[in-house]
Amino acid sequence: MPDPDPAALAFLQRRRSRPARTLGLPVPDRTALRPLLDMALRCPDHGKLEPWRLVVLERAALARVAGLVADCGARLGKTEAEIAKQRAQFADAHLAVAVIFAPKPSDKVPGIEQGHSAACVAYGLLNAALAAGWGANWLSGWASHDAAFARDALGLADHERITGFIHIGTESATPPERPRPDTDALTTWMDA
Ligand SMILES: Cc1cc2nc3c(=O)[nH]c(=O)nc-3n(C[C@H](O)[C@H](O)[C@H](O)COP(=O)(O)O)c2cc1C
16 A cells, blocks of 8 residues: 655645745755755656756856846847846846756667756756745746857856756745646546
């Protein structure tokens, strides 16, 4: 018979992100954040390739990254409003962890599977932060998909990509629940 963990099940039933713009101080310090990073990296990983790494962006780093957005946006033809919104993602944040997809050469594990593993890291960190009582939100943003921005902002190598930024902080307002998917409509049961 299964041996359920009621607390874990209750967390998974009610978990939800908190919008990054509602997250403020305090944020976890390095001592508090470190175990959450351990939990995030405890994730499914075909072939034990560890095709990911983390970049913790503290306040000064976020300010520096925010300062790179305008040039990137101009190069990509973004509007002033798009640039302002993307800049604010970093300028208004106090802590964000960039999850980096760092694929490894492998004959056995295709790149797409390695990318799935990196997404697991991001989701694991999101859930670990939420379970620890912090507000957290997984954001990407158009700049995150630009290789030059990723290199200049986070020091990414050419083969690396940003899976996402996990913003973590203290929520200032509890958001209403959002509509959730219709599991029955999305699930096919096959018994033959
Ligand atoms: C890969 C990825 C990138 C995302 N990027 C953004 C983003 O840039 N901006 C945004 O408003 N939401 C973004 N989201 C969605 C937010 O994380 C959203 O808050 C989340 O879907 C809420 O889900 P939850 O309440 O079940 O945690 C992204 C989600 C994923 C999976």
